[in-house]
Amino acid sequence: MCLDADESGNAPLLEIRGLTKVYGRQAARTRALDNVFFTVCPGEFLGIMGPSGSGKTTLLNLISTIDRPTEGTVTVGGTDLKSLKPSQAADFRSRRLGFIFQDYNLLTTLTGFENIMLPLSLAGVRQAEAAVRIRKVAEVLGVADLLDRFPDQMSRGEAQRVAACRAVVGRPDIILADEPTGALDSVSSRQLLELLQSMRTELGATLLMVTHDPMAASYCSRILFLKDGSLYHELKREDTASREIFYGQIIDVLRDLGDPGVLKDGSHV
Amino acid sequence: MLFKLSYRNMRRSLRDYALYFLTLTLSVVLFYMFRTATSQEAFSAYSGNIVWMLIGMTDIMKILSRFLVAVFGFLILYANRFMFKRRKCEIGLYLVLGMKPRQLARMLALEILFINLNALVLGLILGTFGSQGLSLLVMRAFLIDLSQFRFVFSPQSLVATIIAYLVISLLVLVFIAIQLSRLKLIDLIRPERRLRHPGKLRSALSVLGFIAAILILAQAYSLILSLARMPLQIPHDFPKAIVLGIIGTYLLFASLTGFLLRLAQLVKPFYYRRLNYFTLRQIAARMSSFWLSLATTALLLFFTLSILSVSFFFIRESNRLLAPYSTDKKFDIEAWIAYDLSIEPDSGRILNKQEVRSLSLRLEDSYRRNYAAQIAPLQGDTRYGIVTSSLTKFYFFDEGDLGLSAAQGQVSDHIRRTWEDLKNTNGQLFLLISAGEAAKALEQQGLTPAWSDTETVLLGHPLVPAAHEIAGGMRSEALALTVKSGHSATTLKFDQVLVDDNFWPLLGMQGRLLAVVPDELIAGMELQQQGYRIALQRQPEAEADHMGAIQNLFYDLQEDIGRDLDLPSFTGMLDYIDSKAELEANAGVKVMLSFVGLYICLTFILITATILALQHLSEISDNRIRYRILSQIGARRGYLRRQIITETVLYFYLPLVVATLHSVFAFRFFSGLIELVGLSGYLRSTTLATLVVIAVYSLYFILTVFSATHLALPARKDEKI
Numbered sequence: 001m002c003l004d005a006d007e008s009g010n011a012p013l014l015e016i017r018g019l020t021k022v023y024g025r026q027a028a029r030t031r032a033l034d035n036v037f038f039t040v041c042p043g044e045f046l047g048i049m050g051p052s053g054s055g056k057t058t059l060l061n062l063i064s065t066i067d068r069p070t071e072g073t074v075t076v077g078g079t080d081l082k083s084l085k086p087s088q089a090a091d092f093r094s095r096r097l098g099f100i101f102q103d104y105n106l107l108t109t110l111t112g113f114e115n116i117m118l119p120l121s122l123a124g125v126r127q128a129e130a131a132v133r134i135r136k137v138a139e140v141l142g143v144a145d146l147l148d149r150f151p152d153q154m155s156r157g158e159a160q161r162v163a164a165c166r167a168v169v170g171r172p173d174i175i176l177a178d179e180p181t182g183a184l185d186s187v188s189s190r191q192l193l194e195l196l197q198s199m200r201t202e203l204g205a206t207l208l209m210v211t212h213d214p215m216a217a218s219y220c221s222r223i224l225f226l227k228d229g230s231l232y233h234e235l236k237r238e239d240t241a242s243r244e245i246f247y248g249q250i251i252d253v254l255r256d257l258g259d260p261g262v263l264k265d266g267s268h269v
Numbered sequence: 270m271l272f273k274l275s276y277r278n279m280r281r282s283l284r285d286y287a288l289y290f291l292t293l294t295l296s297v298v299l300f301y302m303f304r305t306a307t308s309q310e311a312f313s314a315y316s317g318n319i320v321w322m323l324i325g326m327t328d329i330m331k332i333l334s335r336f337l338v339a340v341f342g343f344l345i346l347y348a349n350r351f352m353f354k355r356r357k358c359e360i361g362l363y364l365v366l367g368m369k370p371r372q373l374a375r376m377l378a379l380e381i382l383f384i385n386l387n388a389l390v391l392g393l394i395l396g397t398f399g400s401q402g403l404s405l406l407v408m409r410a411f412l413i414d415l416s417q418f419r420f421v422f423s424p425q426s427l428v429a430t431i432i433a434y435l436v437i438s439l440l441v442l443v444f445i446a447i448q449l450s451r452l453k454l455i456d457l458i459r460p461e462r463r464l465r466h467p468g469k470l471r472s473a474l475s476v477l478g479f480i481a482a483i484l485i486l487a488q489a490y491s492l493i494l495s496l497a498r499m500p501l502q503i504p505h506d507f508p509k510a511i512v513l514g515i516i517g518t519y520l521l522f523a524s525l526t527g528f529l530l531r532l533a534q535l536v537k538p539f540y541y542r543r544l545n546y547f548t549l550r551q552i553a554a555r556m557s558s559f560w561l562s563l564a565t566t567a568l569l570l571f572f573t574l575s576i577l578s579v580s581f582f583f584i585r586e587s588n589r590l591l592a593p594y595s596t597d598k599k600f601d602i603e604a605w606i607a608y609d610l611s612i613e614p615d616s617g618r619i620l621n622k623q624e625v626r627s628l629s630l631r632l633e634d635s636y637r638r639n640y641a642a643q644i645a646p647l648q649g650d651t652r653y654g655i656v657t658s659s660l661t662k663f664y665f666f667d668e669g670d671l672g673l674s675a676a677q678g679q680v681s682d683h684i685r686r687t688w689e690d691l692k693n694t695n696g697q698l699f700l701l702i703s704a705g706e707a708a709k710a711l712e713q714q715g716l717t718p719a720w721s722d723t724e725t726v727l728l729g730h731p732l733v734p735a736a737h738e739i740a741g742g743m744r745s746e747a748l749a750l751t752v753k754s755g756h757s758a759t760t761l762k763f764d765q766v767l768v769d770d771n772f773w774p775l776l777g778m779q780g781r782l783l784a785v786v787p788d789e790l791i792a793g794m795e796l797q798q799q800g801y802r803i804a805l806q807r808q809p810e811a812e813a814d815h816m817g818a819i820q821n822l823f824y825d826l827q828e829d830i831g832r833d834l835d836l837p838s839f840t841g842m843l844d845y846i847d848s849k850a851e852l853e854a855n856a857g858v859k860v861m862l863s864f865v866g867l868y869i870c871l872t873f874i875l876i877t878a879t880i881l882a883l884q885h886l887s888e889i890s891d892n893r894i895r896y897r898i899l900s901q902i903g904a905r906r907g908y909l910r911r912q913i914i915t916e917t918v919l920y921f922y923l924p925l926v927v928a929t930l931h932s933v934f935a936f937r938f939f940s941g942l943i944e945l946v947g948l949s950g951y952l953r954s955t956t957l958a959t960l961v962v963i964a965v966y967s968l969y970f971i972l973t974v975f976s977a978t979h980l981a982l983p984a985r986k987d988e989k990i
Contacts, residue, residue: 066901087905094903105898107547109554114546122903127541166902 012039018072032058034229047220054226065089077173094122098167098175102182106151113147119170157188177209193219218247289348296341297392304426306403351883410587410860475527482520489513497941501687522564526556570928573873577958580866583859600804605844607800614839635833656806664701665798676747684742691735726785729768740766755795878969896981
């Protein structure tokens with residue numbers, strides 16, 4: 001493990017130092033993020049949880065280069081994101097990051113295959129190589145039969161699995177998932193989460209997932225809880241602990257956080 | 270407060286308003302320009318024959334303008350609807366924040382009125398300049414001396430424009446009120462509409478469709494090209510070519526991108542090169558939902574281009590259309606006086622062969638004498654303005670007495686049809702003249718015949734398309750003409766067929782076919798209808814009031830001859846042609862129609878460009894999400910901008926390319942016809958028309974690209990997704 005990076009010689013993939021984001025001016029200032037520190041190591045599946053307004057989305061926007069921090073740094077694989085010009089940021093997004101969105105955002109005019117190919121094309125990967133990589137990833141993640149279909153011929157769960165494929169196919173340093181199960185029913189949610197896990201185990205991907213569904217979060221290897229823009233708590237899943245136990249621990253933290261959704265209904269493992 | 274808000278709104282959404290503003294301004298320019306340049310004020314300084322024609326034009330333009338106000342009104346409402354849709358969120362926000370609908374309506378009305386007022390003022394300024402140019406064009410077209418030009422300003426047109434503007438503004442306000450009353454807050458969260466991919470079946474059919482489209486268009490093109498060589502087939506084949514062209518165009522647009530997509534997919538390295546597949550799919554999806562409107566646009570553009578080219582041609586070339594009638598070698602007045610010698614005029618008794626011959630001789634004698642006494646001496650007489658005159662004797666036939674036959678086999682269908690058409694349009698289409706009489710008439714004008722006394726020759730007027738066809742048939746099929754007269758029939762075989770302007774003293778202005786026949790042959794024929802043509806050439810500056818005097822000369826001549834022969838009712842049929850007046854009127858009508866064409870065409874372009882631009886922009890706006898997705902997964906801004914430009918180029922110029930392709934063939938057709946009657950210069954008119962269309966179109970294109978980029982991509986400074 002790389003938590004204290006230099007000892008193991010395994011550098012962290014994502015390093016967040018003193019990250020602060022302030023919106024508005026003078027009297028109307030809001031600190032969306034306040035002096036946040038954390039790192040993500042290769043192969044981790046990090047969850048970010050917290051109530052609305054806790055700064056989850058701001059954090060994701062800062063990591064994905066679509067917003068700039070007021071203070072502090074974000075480093076991905078040794079690159080300080082502050083130094084990137086807009087066009088470099090675009091290239092950075094296509095080569096180093098993978099995205100999974102709540103509403104999966106597939107292009108409706110392209111087939112599954114072509115949708116998955118987009119980041120590869122943007123990164124300038126040759127067609128022959130791209131095809132091989134797509135087939136392989138699709139095989140591993142079990143979406144091979146969706147490649148020739150158009151998004152409107154897929155169920156929501158299928159569309160989100162294709163979107164997950166698109167996120168991982170470019171071998172990004174880190175995959176950012178923003179409420180990926182938000183639009184899915186519980187069966188599809190589980191299928192997707194298992195797929196995300198196999199992305200990690202089979203393909204060695206590193207994931208960062210923002211969610212407020214404790215069931216989804218229970219698939220993570222580590223969870224950071226945000227409250228009012230600051231880190232509130234960190235929860236690590238022990239290697240021996242089952243998912244159900246981890247789920248219980250998550251619920252406990254959420255209760256302490258005062259998440260009303262959890263208080264009402266804390267037992268939907 | 271409201272005023273300040275609307276003013277700031279306007280400055281902020283200038284780009285949204287740009288298209289609306291452009292459309293409104295151009296409408297005002299067109300409306301004012303055409304009304305002013307053809308107004309009576311503009312022509313009050315001119316005198317003479319031309320004025321009644323110009324006044325007629327004023328009336329036409331007035332009626333047309335009323336109709337066009339309705340069209341412009343529709344167009345402006347359409348542009349307004351788009352703008353309203355764009356601002357729905359903003360408007361919804363005002364409502365949510367508690368602005369009363371009444372206040373909101375007042376604010377929007379203020380904005381619209383402000384924009385409209387600006388457009389009106391700018392339009393009137395530009396229109397004033399435009400109408401000077403157009404007025405010069407009118408003067409040139411009607412051969413009015415340009416030194417008579419003065420600044421054109423028409424208070425009437427100004428008032429009409431302002432009234433039209435008020436009506437349209439009122440309409441827009443009513444429209445906004447309706448839209449506001451229908452606005453529901455729930456619309457704010459309306460999900461974005463997305464493009465769908467075309468189905469599999471459709472893309473398979475597209476290959477067949479494309480091939481069919483090419484075949485149909487090829488057929489239409491070849492038909493049109495053949496019509497340029499056989500103009501008399503136009504009534505039969507022209508509608509067919511147009512219908513084929515329309516079907517082909519629709520099929521082409523329905524199948525083109527589907528076909529190209531299939532083709533590209535066969536070449537994998539190309540299809541998957543960079544983001545080609547995204548662009549192709551995107552375009553295919555758009556085309557599959559918009560082929561109908563794109564094909565319609567292409568056809569409208571094509572018709573506009575054609576009408577505009579022809580209009581330009583007639584306006585530019587009107588001098589030359591009139592020129593032949595002001596040169597000194599032509600007679601410009603013809604009186605044909607025809608006599609039927611087979612029946613005795615007073616008793617109705619049928620005359621026998623001998624009596625016909627004797628009547629013919631007496632008529633001839635009397636005619637020569639009376640002409641020599643009454644008309645020949647008038648040369649140089651200022652009362653009539655006559656320069657020269659001539660008398661020529663011809664023989665006529667009834668249509669039923671003429672028959673066409675081929676030396677071998679049948680007369681071809683094409684020639685037969687041409688012949689029938691010619692018969693139907695030209696009463697006495699065929700004349701005979703004796704070789705001696707022909708030689709005399711030519712000699713009088715210092716010309717010599719191109720044939721010997723013993724040859725039978727067919728002459729045709731080069732301005733008559735049918736003459737070329739029949740002449741061609743006579744040569745290629747060795748056609749012969751059978752003429753019946755009295756109890757005898759004679760078959761004429763022609764030693765020479767000449768379609769040539771050099772024999773103008775023989776050929777009438779109306780372009781009949783004329784056979785020059787050896788004297789002995791004539792003597793043997795039992796010719797029962799004979800007549801005389803008295804042709805006059807007037808001084809170019811001859812006054813219009815001479816016309817009555819000249820006509821009276823002919824009436825007197827007819828009566829004198831009747832008295833002379835002691836047969837008072839034997840006066841013959843007088844057919845009087847003032848070719849200059851006739852052709853002036855003819856060209857005038859063409860020029861007048863051309864101005865109407867010009868007006869309608871410019872309006873057409875305005876309509877198509879506006880609708881296209883707005884359609885494209887709503888499409889881009891409704892599909893903004895796809896650019897956002899691409900941007901998120903790492904497409905550079907530059908790439909996205911290129912993508913938008915590519916789509917816009919395609920949307921705008923594909924119909925234009927197809928329309929231009931069509932008009933290349935239409936060009937061959939029209940220029941073929943024009944060359945056939947000995948004119949040229951159509952290329953210049955077509956080029957001008959194409960440039961005008963491209964210019965207006967490109968203006969809209971550039972504005973649309975700006976708006977589309979602005980719509981689909983976030984401003985650069987905050988690279989937000």
